[in-house]
Amino acid sequence: xxxxTCEPAxxxxxxxxxxxxxxxxxxxxxxxxxxxxxxxxxxxxxxxxHVQSIVESTKVxxxxxxxxxxxxxxxxxxxxxxxxxxxxxxxxxxxxxxxxHEFAWTGEELDRVVQAVKESxxx
Numbered sequence: 001x002x003x004x005t006c007e008p009a010x011x012x013x014x015x016x017x018x019x020x021x022x023x024x025x026x027x028x029x030x031x032x033x034x035x036x037x038x039x040x041x042x043x044x045x046x047x048x049x050h051v052q053s054i055v056e057s058t059k060v061x062x063x064x065x066x067x068x069x070x071x072x073x074x075x076x077x078x079x080x081x082x083x084x085x086x087x088x089x090x091x092x093x094x095x096x097x098x099x100x101h102e103f104a105w106t107g108e109e110l111d112r113v114v115q116a117v118k119e120s121x122x123x
Contacts, residue, residue: 009040011121012058014047014075015067022069022092022099029092029113030067038118039065048078055082063087065117070099088120 015030016023034041046054058064065088066076079086093099095112 009042009057010060010062011039011065012042012061012063013039013065013067013117014042014044014079016069016075017044018069018072018074020069020099020101021103021105022097024069024103025097025105025109025113026067026069026075026090026092028105028110029117030065032110032114033117036114038114038121039063044075044078047082047084050082058082058084063121065090065120067092067113067117069093088117090116090120 013030013033015026017027030041033039042058043054047058064079064084064086066079066086068075068091070093071091076086076089090113092113095116097105097109097112
């Protein structure tokens with residue numbers, strides 16, 4: 001049986017990884033935040049699928065960050081459906097980035113999302 005390699009963390013990042021630029025941008029921002037040590041990227045699909053090791057790891061989080069691409073809000077809804085409270089929430093389209101199906105974004109847009117999450121975590 002496959003085992004999750006995710007270790008619990010105080011700040012867990014659950015990004016959208018949807019089929020648009022903003023969904024993929026949410027995911028890329030979470031990757032960058034993890035690389036910078038601002039939180040730990042976790043598997044939203046595993047949480048939504050109630051994978052026991054991911055659910056158990058999430059229980060020890062002090063902060064749960066959902067990063068959604070658009071107002072559909074899949075990341076936040078998935079975390080809440082699994083029974084957890086989202087403590088920090090960022091939606092990419094609220095940052096002035098328009099949703100499209102081109103899967104392209106600028107470094108400035110990526111930085112804008114990363115900064116929005118960091119500001120949320122500072123409060």
